[in-house]
Amino acid sequence: LSAAVAQGKVRVPTHIVSSICDDRGEEPKYAGVTMSELIEEDYGVGDVISLLWFKRKLPKYASKFIEMCVMLCADHGPCVSGAHNTIVTSRAGKDIVSSLVSGLLTIGPRFGGAIDDAARCFKDGHDNNLTPHDFVEGLKKRGMRVPGIGHRIKSKDNRDKRVELLQQFARKFFPSTRYLDYAVRVEETTLQKSANLVMNVDGCIGALFLDLLASSGAFTKKEADEVVQIGYLNALFVVARSIGLVGHALDQKRMQQPLYRHPWDDVLYC
Amino acid sequence: LSAAVAQGKVRVPTHIVSSICDDRGEEPKYAGVTMSELIEEDYGVGDVISLLWFKRKLPKYASKFIEMCVMLCADHGPCVSGAHNTIVTSRAGKDIVSSLVSGLLTIGPRFGGAIDDAARCFKDGHDNNLTPHDFVEGLKKRGMRVPGIGHRIKSKDNRDKRVELLQQFARKFFPSTRYLDYAVRVEETTLQKSANLVMNVDGCIGALFLDLLASSGAFTKKEADEVVQIGYLNALFVVARSIGLVGHALDQKRMQQPLYRHPWDDVLYC
Amino acid sequence: LSAAVAQGKVRVPTHIVSSICDDRGEEPKYAGVTMSELIEEDYGVGDVISLLWFKRKLPKYASKFIEMCVMLCADHGPCVSGAHNTIVTSRAGKDIVSSLVSGLLTIGPRFGGAIDDAARCFKDGHDNNLTPHDFVEGLKKRGMRVPGIGHRIKSKDNRDKRVELLQQFARKFFPSTRYLDYAVRVEETTLQKSANLVMNVDGCIGALFLDLLASSGAFTKKEADEVVQIGYLNALFVVARSIGLVGHALDQKRMQQPLYRHPWDDVLYC
Amino acid sequence: LSAAVAQGKVRVPTHIVSSICDDRGEEPKYAGVTMSELIEEDYGVGDVISLLWFKRKLPKYASKFIEMCVMLCADHGPCVSGAHNTIVTSRAGKDIVSSLVSGLLTIGPRFGGAIDDAARCFKDGHDNNLTPHDFVEGLKKRGMRVPGIGHRIKSKDNRDKRVELLQQFARKFFPSTRYLDYAVRVEETTLQKSANLVMNVDGCIGALFLDLLASSGAFTKKEADEVVQIGYLNALFVVARSIGLVGHALDQKRMQQPLYRHPWDDVLYC
């Protein structure tokens, strides 16, 4: 039905159509699963995200992987634009929701990780059988950096441990890691250019999400494409970072920090 | 140091003070725990929330309980004000962040559960040794309903299963459930007034969080008071419901729903 | 009818009740005034605010005064928390609405002027016939500063010109300035304490709005009380400052400023 | 200097660059104009918008025109998505800022007027010397409606009075109306297709803003292009509609409306 509605084939008699959660019975259901079942059958936060976003239960390793992503993206210190705005708003004496929201609104093209972009690019390169070399040169021609590649500190001989751990996890439990393998081959190409052009955590998550969509057996090809196109991975970052932003808002209240005013002498009035 | 800063005893030489996450090293640390440790030692989402909000690792049962709360509060259907505004914004063609935020901003005194209020009231009644009867009458005199008590459908002989499951979990794993026990005695009193004045899921979470703060051994009395006063439980609802709100935003995009316009004939122009 | 609805005397058959603008005819009406009338009869922005907020046309001097307030509160530089967050969000590459909103959310108890507070205090002192001395001492006893009094730079012998101009305007056109006169007498008292405890622009606007509500003949006493209690003056600041915040968002885009990251060495990690 | 900064030619020694308002002196200046000057020399709200957004004073007729736009876009009833979300948030008991913001976030591609789009299209057609016929057919080929053309109620023989009044104003005071004239010729073409394909108020504002940019003598060609490209006209709608949204938030508080819950039977659960 929901597909028919989307295609405009069916004219619905109500003003709202909704498909993820039914609250009409004795207890709410997430994609058909009651809240009692959630607890009795030991669902986790990753499962709840799957139910409400993908409308299906994913295999154990997949929801575990989603939880890993949430944990790794939950915070990245007070200096990034999201945390900064949340801190400023909390220090203006505003409530937790306003503080969180003021920070969330900075998430976008320049702040929020390159996960969706990395996924889109790797999918494009892999599915069109571009050699890693052609893939990298193609982006360069369009004046783009390879999303998911590059690190300020890490390098060839000093890899990011999180990337290693995520790879280990996936190679052990995922049915296939062909997108990850493609990303690794891209990394081999970029490493020839510079030692710090290693796969970063965003690139690793992006590639592995493609593997999960393609090989878990839970998604049709059309559904997988839709997930990448609509941009669920950015949404995952948003939910994850909410944990950190709320943490920063609470932190400032706990320390009773006063109103922030940017110092005059750090502004060029022109 | 952070206490000294809060008390104004120390004049800090920087414009920002922050204490939950350090991003200066090779990998970010949440309250001193590196991201590699998070993955290698099998931390969960509940642990990350503890680290970033409470700045400490809690016992296994406690972080499991936090995850249960996140799962149970993640969504409650499309009709509540938060989901509704998110749906309207998503249908106006706006991005996921804007859609999420438009819904989050409705969370507050009337929408968002009565968890913090329930915790504050039960703490007050219990710590001041009010009999359940005096507690209930005291609120009535001030014209207030007992927060955490009452259900539209459930009743004495048809309890809310989630409340039963949470109670079972706590009685099995929590060192003490004295706040829960107090809330149960309050429920006995209100049930004499009306069969539907049962403890609801908000009341149960509120009481159990008090037990967790008081008996886990992880918080001083002063720290526990601060958590209740600042209102961390409302924040927990906010993060949990973000999952559902993002789900609703994605749902509308998937179904390509058009701009929402409230029907003229459902408005009284006066 | 709208009063009856508010008092719950009438059960309305619709889910929404609305009273400020009717969009059902050929052209929208603001409180009964068509948009053609607005233009043909030379209404101004101040009149539109009156129509949509107060549901009535005010005398010319009153809407002129509202416009003066909008102009004087429209911006206050890039360092205050609102402008700062808008700048950070605009530099994160986000759209104008997100940038504006991220800044607006900092407006509240500590940022946004003391206009509503000044109005509430002066109204309280004046209507209860407190002598200026008792008024000042009463606030001091409660540990409060007199809102609307005090200036970082200005003083007894170097008054704020805006305050002078607003006073001149009001003394020329307002039927009565008894609240302003009360505020001036309060200022005389505080000036005996310190030369910089002059009436500031917030205090002047707050007092004059009270005069406008009391003496324009356009409001009943009950209506005037409601305006002060609900907090329309803070709302006026919000609309005014939207102009400046949008200006800052556009300014950063015009100058193509990059992502803002707060400097590490300006943060105390504790 | 600000152009050099934008082009990356100058490396600034501060973290923030700002150019619209200087708050360092005795009173803030908007683009060099002190607040005293604003009042003494009878500036209006339109002038303040010009100073803070365009960094220049515009001729009287131009700032008057900006004020007309603000007034005509200030509200459009409670049913549109912006007002609706503001109403829902206000009824959830949230503050004025949160209520305003929840509504503002719906402004975008589908809600907020077609002013910027109309301006971009008319500019493109006019500057490239497209005949009105080719212009209309070109858009049709790309599957687009002509922005700024079409009205649900108005038609050839029953014009929108606001459009007439704006046109009259511009023909009387603007040095040139060549973009408006182009839009009128486009209208002649579309009217041959259908009687209701008249120029609407969005189209009229869009075309006239182009005339203002091109013929007021206040903008270089490059500056005018930048204004259209960055999207100032959408920003004008945002500031204008803030007045109405705040009006709706206040309206609901005045009528003490309870929490809104969308009716279950108006939702298709699928």
Ligand SMILES: CC(C)(COP(=O)(O)OP(=O)(O)OC[C@H]1O[C@@H](n2cnc3c(N)ncnc32)[C@H](O)[C@@H]1OP(=O)(O)O)[C@@H](O)C(=O)NCCC(=O)NCCS
């Ligand atoms: C992560 C990142 C910001 C680290 O950057 P950095 O170490 O500060 O590197 P610099 O920006 O100083 O770039 C150094 C050189 O490497 C090149 N480079 C950096 N990342 C590159 C990439 N992903 N693809 C191709 N070339 C890259 C730069 O173009 C530059 O070359 P140049 O000196 O010839 O101009 C950068 O690698 C990047 O933008 N990656 C892509 C986006 C991404 O994955 N971000 C994830 C974190 S959100």
Ligand SMILES: CC(C)(COP(=O)(O)OP(=O)(O)OC[C@H]1O[C@@H](n2cnc3c(N)ncnc32)[C@H](O)[C@@H]1OP(=O)(O)O)[C@@H](O)C(=O)NCCC(=O)NCCS
């Ligand atoms: C949950 C709740 C909204 C369900 O309400 P409901 O079944 O629709 O009940 P009604 O509002 O029709 O109230 C029925 C009667 O019970 C009383 N009542 C309901 N909840 C009560 C409570 N928590 N304490 C005391 N009396 C209560 C009402 O005052 C009313 O009495 P009256 O008919 O003499 O006026 C309601 O019990 C409540 O407000 N509880 C407190 C807040 C709370 O815990 N909310 C959790 C969900 S967010």
Ligand SMILES: CC(C)(COP(=O)(O)OP(=O)(O)OC[C@H]1O[C@@H](n2cnc3c(N)ncnc32)[C@H](O)[C@@H]1OP(=O)(O)O)[C@@H](O)C(=O)NCCC(=O)NCCS
């Ligand atoms: C406007 C304001 C922030 C300027 O402050 P400032 O010149 O930096 O003054 P300080 O904060 O250094 O205070 C200097 C002394 O004057 C006193 N003071 C300042 N404003 C006062 C007031 N409004 N009422 C009573 N005493 C006041 C302070 O308590 C302090 O006394 P102390 O040294 O004995 O403690 C301050 O006057 C104020 O808070 N006013 C009230 C709020 C207000 O109207 N704000 C309008 C701007 S939004």
Ligand SMILES: CC(C)(COP(=O)(O)OP(=O)(O)OC[C@H]1O[C@@H](n2cnc3c(N)ncnc32)[C@H](O)[C@@H]1OP(=O)(O)O)[C@@H](O)C(=O)NCCC(=O)NCCS
């Ligand atoms: C303003 C508007 C929504 C009114 O629409 P409406 O009267 O309900 O018209 P409909 O959507 O029913 O369209 C009727 C026919 O006119 C056509 N049409 C409507 N507006 C058109 C336009 N601007 N250009 C070309 N054709 C148009 C439609 O394609 C439709 O043709 P069809 O029946 O062959 O498919 C519509 O004209 C429009 O979208 N205009 C462009 C956007 C705009 O300027 N909006 C301003 C208000 S924010």
